[in-house]
Amino acid sequence: MKTLDIFALILVIIGAVNWGLIGFFRFDLVAALFGEMSTFSRIVYALVGIAGLYSISFLGKNREVREEK
Structure with missing residues (x-):
């Protein structure tokens, strides 16, 4: 896996855990x-969103690997 793929997956996992905590515990x-809508928390939210969009490309990569085999 490329470094960017791993970084994107880590951010997506962080986002998923955060949404799970919000959904289950309102936390x-x-x-x-980092503070309620501070600059840094907004950067984290933006990076998680971008990583989620980038992760959509994993769907196509998985199909390409299966077709080559």
Whole structure:
């Protein structure tokens, strides 16, 4: 896996855990760590969103690998 793929997956996992905490416990981990809509928390949210969009490309990569075999 490329470094960018791994970084994107880590950010997507962070986002998923954060949304899970919000859904189950109404606890926003990013806001708790970096402040409610502070500059840094907004950067984290933006990076997680971009990583999610980038991760859509993994769907096509997985099909390409299967077709080559």
